[in-house]
Amino acid sequence: MTSTPVPRTQSTPDETSASVCQLRAKREQILQGAEKVFLASGYEGASMSQIAREAGVSKGTLYNHFDGKASLFSAFFEERSKTKLAAIEAISREDGQNVHIVLRRLTESAIKMMLNPTSMDLYRIIVGEAGKFPNLADAFWRYGFGRTLHNLADWLRRRSDAGELHIEDPEFAAEQLMILCQARIVHRRRLMLQVDDSPEAISLLASRTADSFMKMYGPRHQ
Amino acid sequence: MTSTPVPRTQSTPDETSASVCQLRAKREQILQGAEKVFLASGYEGASMSQIAREAGVSKGTLYNHFDGKASLFSAFFEERSKTKLAAIEAISREDGQNVHIVLRRLTESAIKMMLNPTSMDLYRIIVGEAGKFPNLADAFWRYGFGRTLHNLADWLRRRSDAGELHIEDPEFAAEQLMILCQARIVHRRRLMLQVDDSPEAISLLASRTADSFMKMYGPRHQ
Amino acid sequence: MTSTPVPRTQSTPDETSASVCQLRAKREQILQGAEKVFLASGYEGASMSQIAREAGVSKGTLYNHFDGKASLFSAFFEERSKTKLAAIEAISREDGQNVHIVLRRLTESAIKMMLNPTSMDLYRIIVGEAGKFPNLADAFWRYGFGRTLHNLADWLRRRSDAGELHIEDPEFAAEQLMILCQARIVHRRRLMLQVDDSPEAISLLASRTADSFMKMYGPRHQ
Amino acid sequence: MTSTPVPRTQSTPDETSASVCQLRAKREQILQGAEKVFLASGYEGASMSQIAREAGVSKGTLYNHFDGKASLFSAFFEERSKTKLAAIEAISREDGQNVHIVLRRLTESAIKMMLNPTSMDLYRIIVGEAGKFPNLADAFWRYGFGRTLHNLADWLRRRSDAGELHIEDPEFAAEQLMILCQARIVHRRRLMLQVDDSPEAISLLASRTADSFMKMYGPRHQ
DNA sequence: TATGAATGAGGCTTCATTCAT
DNA sequence: AATGAATGAAGCCTCATTCAT
Numbered sequence: 048m049t050s051t052p053v054p055r056t057q058s059t060p061d062e063t064s065a066s067v068c069q070l071r072a073k074r075e076q077i078l079q080g081a082e083k084v085f086l087a088s089g090y091e092g093a094s095m096s097q098i099a100r101e102a103g104v105s106k107g108t109l110y111n112h113f114d115g116k117a118s119l120f121s122a123f124f125e126e127r128s129k130t131k132l133a134a135i136e137a138i139s140r141e142d143g144q145n146v147h148i149v150l151r152r153l154t155e156s157a158i159k160m161m162l163n164p165t166s167m168d169l170y171r172i173i174v175g176e177a178g179k180f181p182n183l184a185d186a187f188w189r190y191g192f193g194r195t196l197h198n199l200a201d202w203l204r205r206r207s208d209a210g211e212l213h214i215e216d217p218e219f220a221a222e223q224l225m226i227l228c229q230a231r232i233v234h235r236r237r238l239m240l241q242v243d244d245s246p247e248a249i250s251l252l253a254s255r256t257a258d259s260f261m262k263m264y265g266p267r268h269q
Numbered sequence: 270m271t272s273t274p275v276p277r278t279q280s281t282p283d284e285t286s287a288s289v290c291q292l293r294a295k296r297e298q299i300l301q302g303a304e305k306v307f308l309a310s311g312y313e314g315a316s317m318s319q320i321a322r323e324a325g326v327s328k329g330t331l332y333n334h335f336d337g338k339a340s341l342f343s344a345f346f347e348e349r350s351k352t353k354l355a356a357i358e359a360i361s362r363e364d365g366q367n368v369h370i371v372l373r374r375l376t377e378s379a380i381k382m383m384l385n386p387t388s389m390d391l392y393r394i395i396v397g398e399a400g401k402f403p404n405l406a407d408a409f410w411r412y413g414f415g416r417t418l419h420n421l422a423d424w425l426r427r428r429s430d431a432g433e434l435h436i437e438d439p440e441f442a443a444e445q446l447m448i449l450c451q452a453r454i455v456h457r458r459r460l461m462l463q464v465d466d467s468p469e470a471i472s473l474l475a476s477r478t479a480d481s482f483m484k485m486y487g488p489r490h491q
Numbered sequence: 492m493t494s495t496p497v498p499r500t501q502s503t504p505d506e507t508s509a510s511v512c513q514l515r516a517k518r519e520q521i522l523q524g525a526e527k528v529f530l531a532s533g534y535e536g537a538s539m540s541q542i543a544r545e546a547g548v549s550k551g552t553l554y555n556h557f558d559g560k561a562s563l564f565s566a567f568f569e570e571r572s573k574t575k576l577a578a579i580e581a582i583s584r585e586d587g588q589n590v591h592i593v594l595r596r597l598t599e600s601a602i603k604m605m606l607n608p609t610s611m612d613l614y615r616i617i618v619g620e621a622g623k624f625p626n627l628a629d630a631f632w633r634y635g636f637g638r639t640l641h642n643l644a645d646w647l648r649r650r651s652d653a654g655e656l657h658i659e660d661p662e663f664a665a666e667q668l669m670i671l672c673q674a675r676i677v678h679r680r681r682l683m684l685q686v687d688d689s690p691e692a693i694s695l696l697a698s699r700t701a702d703s704f705m706k707m708y709g710p711r712h713q
Numbered sequence: 714m715t716s717t718p719v720p721r722t723q724s725t726p727d728e729t730s731a732s733v734c735q736l737r738a739k740r741e742q743i744l745q746g747a748e749k750v751f752l753a754s755g756y757e758g759a760s761m762s763q764i765a766r767e768a769g770v771s772k773g774t775l776y777n778h779f780d781g782k783a784s785l786f787s788a789f790f791e792e793r794s795k796t797k798l799a800a801i802e803a804i805s806r807e808d809g810q811n812v813h814i815v816l817r818r819l820t821e822s823a824i825k826m827m828l829n830p831t832s833m834d835l836y837r838i839i840v841g842e843a844g845k846f847p848n849l850a851d852a853f854w855r856y857g858f859g860r861t862l863h864n865l866a867d868w869l870r871r872r873s874d875a876g877e878l879h880i881e882d883p884e885f886a887a888e889q890l891m892i893l894c895q896a897r898i899v900h901r902r903r904l905m906l907q908v909d910d911s912p913e914a915i916s917l918l919a920s921r922t923a924d925s926f927m928k929m930y931g932p933r934h935q
Numbered sequence: 936t937a938t939g940a941a942t943g944a945g946g947c948t949t950c951a952t953t954c955a956t
Numbered sequence: 957a958a959t960g961a962a963t964g965a966a967g968c969c970t971c972a973t974t975c976a977t
Contacts, residue, residue, distance in 0.1 A: 073940080089397060091313030095968060105942045110969065112940095175311065175397020177461035184460040222452045223481060230444045238406040239399040259445060262485045288957095295957090317951060327959040328952085334957095338951065517961080533841060535757030539947060549963045554948065556961090619755065619841020621905035628904040666896045667925060674888045682850035683843040703889060707928045739937095761972060771938040772973085782972065 074112050077102045081123040086168040090120050090176045117180075124172065125186045131165045132191035138202040146211045147261055150224075154260075155253035157195070157228045162236060162244060166191065170237060196221050203264075212264045220264055227256050296334050299324045303345040308390040312342050312398045339402075346394070347408040353387045354413035360424040368433045369483055372446075376482075377475035379417070379450045384458060384466060388413070392459060418443050425486075434486045442486055449478050518556050521546045525567040530612040534564050534620045561624075568616065569630045575609045576635035582646040590655045591705055594668075598704075599697035601639070601672045606680060606688060610635065614681060640665050647708075656708045664708055671700045740778050743768045747789040752834040756786050756842050783846075790838070791852040797831045798857035804868045812877045813927055816890075820926075821919035823861070823894045828902060828910060832857070836903060862887050869930075878930045886930055893922050 080102025084093045095116055099106045113119040135157060138149070160166065173180075173187045199221040207214040214220045231252055235242040302324025306315045317338055321328040335341040357379060360371070382388065395402075395409045421443040429436040436442045453474055457464040524546025528537045539560055543550045557563040579601060582593070604610065617624075617631045643665040651658040658664045675696055679686040746768025750759045761782055765772045779785040801823060804815070826832065839846075839853045865887040873880040880886045897918055901908040 070940085087400070089313065089400070091311060092401070094966080096966085106969085107942055107944095107971085108940075116968070171396050171399065174393050174459055177393065177459075178311075181461050184462055188457075188460060188462060219453065219477070222456075223449060226448055226452045226456060227445060230448045231441065234444075234448060235410075237396055237399075238410060239403045240406050240410060255441070259485050263481050264484075292957090316949080318949090321960095329954085329959050330957080332952070514961085531844070533757065533844070535755060536845070538945080540945085550947090551949085551963055551965095552961075560947065615840050615843060618837050618903055621837065621903075622755075625905050628906055632901075632904060632906060663897065663921070666900075667893060670892055670896045670900060671889060674892045675885065678888075678892060679854075681840055681843075682854060683847045684850050684854060699885070703929050706930075707925050735936095760970075762970090765939095773938050773975085774936080776973070777936065 070112075073104065073108070077104060077109060077112055077119070078123055078126055080104075081119055082127060085120060085123055085172065086165075089172060090116075090179065093120075095119075120176075121180060121183060124169070124180070124183045127165070127169060128183075128186045128190040132169065132187070132194075133160045133163065133166070134191065134194035134198065135160070136194075136198055138198060146206055147257065147265070150257040150260060151254055153199075154224070154228050154256045155250060157225060158233060158249050158253055158256075160195075161229065161233045162249075167236060192225070196225060199224065207264075211266070213266070214264050223263070224256075224260050227259060228253070230256070292334075295326065295330070299326060299331060299334055299341070300345055300348055302326075303341055304349055307342060307345055307394065308387070311394060312338075312401065315342075317341075342398075343402065343405060346391070346402070346405045349387070349391060350405075350408040350412040354391065354409070354416075355382050355385065355388070356413065356416035357382070357420055358416075360420060368428055369479065369487070372479040372482060373476055375421075376446070376450050376478045377472060379447060380455060380471050380475055380478075382417075383451065383455045384471075389458065414447070418447060421446065429486075433488070435488070436486050445485070446478075446482050449481060450475075452478070514556075517548070517552070521548060521553060521556055521563070522567055522570055524548075525563055526571060529564060529567055529616065530609075533616060534560075534623065537564075539563075564620075565624065565627060568613070568624070568627045571609070571613060572627075572630045572634040576613065576631070576638075577604045577607065577610070578635065578638035578642065579604070580638075580642055582642060590650055591701065591709070594701040594704060595698055597643075598668070598672050598700045599694060601669060602677060602693050602697055602700075604639075605673065605677045606693075611680060636669070640669060643668065651708075655710070657710070658708050667707070668700075668704050671703060672697075674700070736778075739770065739774065743770060743775060743778055743785070744789055744792055746770075747785055748793055751786060751789055751838065752831070755838060756782075756845065759786075761785075786842075787846060787849060790835070790846070790849045793831070793835060794849075794852040794856040798835065798853070798860075799826045799829065799832070800857065800860040800864065801826070802860075802864055804864060812872055813923065813931070816923040816926060817920055819865075820890070820894050820922045821916060823891060824899060824915050824919055824922075826861075827895065827899045828915075833902065858891070862891060865890065873930075877932070879932070880930050889929070890922075890926050893925060894919070896922070 077098070080098045080100075081093075083101050084098045087093075088097075093116075095106060095109055098119070099109055102109075109119065113122060135153065138153065169187060169191075173184055177184050196218070200217040203212060203214055203217040203220055203224075206212045207217060232242050232244050232249065236244065299320070302320045302322075303315075305323050306320045309315075310319075315338075317328055317331055320341070321331055324331075331341065335344060357375065360375065391409060391413075395406055399406055418440065422439040425434060425436055425439040425442055428434045429439060454464050454466050454471065458466065521542070524542045524544075525537075527545050528542045531537075532541075537560075539550055539553055542563070543553055546553075553563065557566060579597065582597065613631060613635075617628055621628050640662070644661040647656060647658055647661040647664055647668075650656045651661060676686050676688050676693065680688065743764070746764045746766075747759075749767050750764045753759075754763075759782075761772055761775055764785070765775055768775075775785065779788060801819065804819065835853060835857075839850055843850055862884065866883040869878060869880055869883040869886055869890075872878045873883060898908050898910050898915065902910065
């Protein structure tokens with residue numbers, strides 16, 4: 048459309064990038080439809096027609112962009128794991144602060160992270176379909192829990208080296224902390240059980256969890 | 270159908286109990302087929318034909334005993350939650366022993382319980398289908414985790430009252446203990462991730478978990 | 492419904508045979524629909540919906556009776572080969588007659604047989620689909636051409652033994668005779684070419700074919 | 714069609730011929746893809762995408778050059794019948810030789826011709842699709858069997874006129890000869906039946922076929 | 936003119952459910 | 957109460973064809 052005044056060989060790259068853009072856009076459009084439907088109905092419960100309708104494309108277009116239902120599901124899941132799963136990053140900035148205080152902030156944000164609707168839905172999906180799509184759990188772990196664990200373990204190691212904590216196995220301790228955060232609220236919500244997830248309840252839980260962790264790995268006579 | 274003219278009404282109870290027996294037997298037969306298929310394929314993935322075949326009855330019989338697929342699924346899930354989910358019971362017998370030692374036994378058996386295939390499958394199913402069958406999670410909680418939590422909290426309260434532990438909120442502490450047991454192995458297995466679940470690994474994990482708990486709630490200068 | 496006054500164990504056989512009868516009837520009904528559609532459109536061109544409609548059953552019923560399209564096609568083809576392909580049988584009854592005269596009758600009936608619409612359609616189908624269903628050609632040969640060849644070779648051998656013909660390889664001679672019958676009319680009709688297949692044309696062709704065969708294998712100075 | 718009365722018009726012809734050339738080349742390219750796919754899968758079994766891929770052009774180009782699938786199929790079939798169907802030509806060069814010897818060469822080359830893979834595939838296609846494309850058989854006949862028949866009949870007429878054979882109806886005799894060549898091997902191969910088509914088997918069959926023909930039309934006391 | 940993404944009809948098949956026996 | 961054949965809706969996927977670029 049826009050004729051470039053540049054002498055030559057500009058058109059092909061333009062065309063290419065334009066069409067690639069369109070392609071990506073359509074792909075993204077489909078993935079959004081897929082997300083909506085898969086999260087609501089699971090893999091088996093979702094239908095390609097539904098996804099096509101939700102994405103605003105024809106059924107055929109689904110198959111132009113993905114090899115089939117399983118392929119679309121995998122793409123959706125990996126894509127969303129990559130972009131939607133938050134992780135606790137850059138705790139290093141907190142290094143100046145008192146350990147216990149940082150821990151409280153940490154536990155609270157971890158709990159909120161895990162309560163995030165997309166995280167919960169992805170967790171439910173992957174647990175339900177892990178049998179059919181074993182490789183997807185890797186993605187879920189790598190981009191979500193695993194990443195957080197890694198960052199957390201690093202921070203714990205540094206704090207331990209600094210003598211503020213006494214931790215022999217930071218990886219394990221990190222996992223203990225993260226899993227303790229799931230008590231009471233996260234764990235129950237995964238089962239769709241009624242639970243008080245008000246900010247106050249979360250704050251209280253975070254606090255008690257941080258306290259517990261300090262008892263486990265803090266200085267002896269705190 | 271054909272009521273026998275015999276005087277006392279002795280026969281009817283007999284017949285009734287006999288036919289009730291038969292009914293129950295058939296119902297149980299169906300539930301066994303349903304269990305096999307639902308656990309293997311999930312709710313959407315299972316087919317009534319498959320269940321009928323596996324149960325050794327005709328498809329029509331399924332509908333004589335249950336209202337439909339959803340109804341059969343609910344029945345299966347509640348039934349199996351009731352009978353197949355183990356809980357840590359009668360820890361009271363251990364009351365004479367040293368707390369730390371009992372805790373080690375406890376954590377180990379809890380981990381093994383949660384790794385039990387049926388427990389894992391039921392967990393996966395309920396998490397996967399919680400959106401479609403929100404009421405089922407109650408059963409799962411009541412007969413599984415909840416029951417264990419309750420028993421465990423009782424025991425902790427008694428030990429705390431005896432001065433062997435210092436626990437303010439035994440329910441919460443019980444949940445912390447149970448959830449700590451899921452670190453490293455149980456949590457990963459639910460996602461079908463590769464994990465070392467050898468007896469040695471389990472034993473080590475149980476031991477470290479018990480130690481952590483003692484740090485949290487044990488006497489200060491142990 | 493109809494309570495039989497016969498003492499015992501009569502009902503089950505009745506039920507069985509009744510339901511078996513019904514089953515066979517439905518199967519036959521489907522096969523008739525399949526025949527119509529497959530003969531008209533070939534294997535790929537036929538659709539299961541069309542067949543169901545033509546047979547007057549639902550699409551699902553097709554799959555209760557056959558494993559799928561390929562299976563239904565095979566069943567249709569073998570069934571029809573068995574029952575619809577005529578063969579020249581019992582030529583032995585003609586043994587008293589003059590060879591040349593019998594041959595003329597033979598060639599005429601062979602030509603008519605091969606021009607029979609069902610034979611032609613089955614031939615077209617099997618040639619078209621032989622790549623996809625190699626085993627079906629066997630059935631077609633066994634019940635059609637092969638059977639005729641066998642009977643014919645027997646008869647030729649007897650006539651040869653009687654000195655009325657001089658044939659060293661009756662199987663080959665039989666095939667030569669049958670194939671000569673395809674000249675002019677049958678061969679062209681298989682390609683849907685326009686051809687004069689009036690009784691007179693057939694009769695003339697039959698006569699000339701018999702003459703030719705007599706030249707090949709008849710007494711030298713006839 | 715349009716004979717150009719214009720004297721010079723040199724430039725336009727150049728352009729025209731160049732683009733016509735390109736057009737023809739692309740058309741030929743498409744036809745080659747079509748050939749590969751139609752021969753392998755039949756009309757219904759072939760897909761336009763497959764053809765486009767095989768031809769190395771886009772699907773859209775197919776529709777720029779042909780009206781649709783049916784049209785492309787017709788073009789492919791006629792084109793290939795014209796160019797790929799061999800015929801027995803120029804037997805006249807053999808005129809000096811002994812009839813029986815020439816016949817043996819003839820039958821052998823005829824059998825080999827008919828066993829040629831492309832011939833067989835085209836035959837299978839046309840027989841299978843004759844119902845849908847009745848007009849195509851003409852092309853198949855005209856360029857294949859029909860042409861051979863014509864040449865052969867000419868030769869037989871000459872030999873008959875020369876007194877080496879006694880044939881009243883050379884057209885019919887030619888067809889008898891060609892059809893006799895199909896016994897045993899060609900006929901069976903069209904049904905994909907197992908058959909010995911070794912050079913020796915073909916040679917023997919050719920020889921016996923020639924002998925048979927000589928008995929039919931050769932000098933009486935050969 | 937060439938491209939290939941988009942379309943939507945239609946193909947094969949499965950499945951929950953019903954119902955006559 | 958048990959059976960299982962029949963149903964038809966719905967699922968996944970393919971394909972000939974169109975059309976904007």
